[in-house]
Amino acid sequence: MSMPQGYPPLPAAPVRRRAHLPTGAAAAALAGCTAIALVWFVFANVLIGGTFDRWSGAVWLNVVSGLVSALVLVVPAGFLLARHRWAAWTLFGLCLVCLVGIVAVPMPPGTSFGHHLDFVLGFHKSNGVPIGLAAIFAFLTAIAAAVSATVRPSGR
Numbered sequence: 338m339s340m341p342q343g344y345p346p347l348p349a350a351p352v353r354r355r356a357h358l359p360t361g362a363a364a365a366a367l368a369g370c371t372a373i374a375l376v377w378f379v380f381a382n383v384l385i386g387g388t389f390d391r392w393s394g395a396v397w398l399n400v401v402s403g404l405v406s407a408l409v410l411v412v413p414a415g416f417l418l419a420r421h422r423w424a425a426w427t428l429f430g431l432c433l434v435c436l437v438g439i440v441a442v443p444m445p446p447g448t449s450f451g452h453h454l455d456f457v458l459g460f461h462k463s464n465g466v467p468i469g470l471a472a473i474f475a476f477l478t479a480i481a482a483a484v485s486a487t488v489r490p491s492g493r
Contacts, residue, residue: 355420357488364481368414368428371435371474372407377467379403385464395445399464406435410478417485425486432479439472 379400386396410431416424444453460466 354422354489356417356422356425356485358420360481360485360488361417361420361425364425364428364478364485365414365417367474367478367481368410368417368432371432371471371478372410372414374467374471374474375403375407375410378464378471379407381464381467402438406438410435417482422486425482429479429482429486432475432482436472436475436479439468439475 382396382399382403386392386400392400410428413424413427413431417428440454440457444450455461456465456468457472458469460469
């Protein structure tokens with residue numbers, strides 16, 4: 338569009354960067370895998386815990402935190418499929434928090450860190466397999482989300 342003489346040119350509209358679609362889709366799929374592993378961990382703890390009145394504090398913590406974490410991870414994954422950069426950074430941060438929560442926070446008193454890591458990444462018991470998978474998928478999701486937010490799309 339041409340402007341009449343004497344008028345200043347219109348300022349260019351700011352370019353809004355979007356998340357990279359292929360890596361964003363991979364991050365969303367990995368976030369879905371993380372959520373599935375967390376729900377599997379919840380079901381394993383429900384089966385181990387027995388009836389509700391006999392659940393220990395650790396079982397309650399595992400069930401509630403697993404369900405909340407799975408739900409919280411799925412929401413930014415959906416927005417990431419719409420190519421929002423904030424969703425990629427949010428998913429990155431949530432996966433790091435989830436990973437720290439899996440590895441460091443729920444250590445029972447008197448348990449060494451090495452023994453706890455052996456449980457998380459050792460795939461020993463029925464609830465060790467899903468929490469190990471959740472930790473691995475959370476790490477991979479964080480990497481894919483960070484790449485999705487930082488990679489510039491190709492200029493076609």
